Amino acid sequence: MKPTNPLLLDQQLCFALYAASRAVTATYRPLLDDLGLTYPQYLTLLVLWEQDGLTVRELGQRLQLDSGTLTPLLKRMAQSGLVVRERRRSDEREVEIRLTDDGRALRQRAESIPACMAQRLCLTGEDMQRLRDQLKELTAQLSPQARS
Numbered sequence: 001m002k003p004t005n006p007l008l009l010d011q012q013l014c015f016a017l018y019a020a021s022r023a024v025t026a027t028y029r030p031l032l033d034d035l036g037l038t039y040p041q042y043l044t045l046l047v048l049w050e051q052d053g054l055t056v057r058e059l060g061q062r063l064q065l066d067s068g069t070l071t072p073l074l075k076r077m078a079q080s081g082l083v084v085r086e087r088r089r090s091d092e093r094e095v096e097i098r099l100t101d102d103g104r105a106l107r108q109r110a111e112s113i114p115a116c117m118a119q120r121l122c123l124t125g126e127d128m129q130r131l132r133d134q135l136k137e138l139t140a141q142l143s144p145q146a147r148s
Contacts, residue, residue: 027120031113035106036080040065040073042110048083048099049107055094056085082106 009015025039032042040063047062048054054062060070074097077083082103088094118128 024117024121027117028113031116035109037106041077041082042113044070044073044077045082045099045103045106045110048097048103053096053098055088055096057094059097077103 004011028039028042032039035042037045043063044059047059056067056070056074059065059074060067063070065073074083074085078085081100084098084100085095086098088096118125121128123131
């Protein structure tokens with residue numbers, strides 16, 4: 001068997017992950033356009049639908065985003081009427097993010113998205129779960145805590 005060139009683009013895991021991420025995000029786009037959402041806004045709403053009233057810091061931890069990326073996103077979502085940003089009474093240094101009625105109502109319209117994505121990705125529920133778990137494991141192995 002002929003040895004492969006380790007520097008070929010097609011041999012790179014990083015490129016396969018990058019291309020897959022872009023393709024999956026592009027597949028979400030028409031579904032999210034119908035809701036008037038961007039992909040990062042959708043991810044933010046997923047977290048808030050799970051647990052409303054988080055701080056910017058808590059949201060950033062869940063989404064693995066820094067506040068410099070998250071703050072402008074949340075400002076746009078507030079301007080769109082999906083969330084409210086308010087300083088916490090208990091600690092005014094923290095900004096709490098809460099869903100508005102419109103933000104909560106959008107959840108029902110978004111409920112079909114996971115099933116649509118599974119169909120478009122041609123993956124069974126079991127295959128999606130296995131792939132997700134492998135990617136989570138990879139992410140955990142690459143986290144700064146795992147390296148120390």
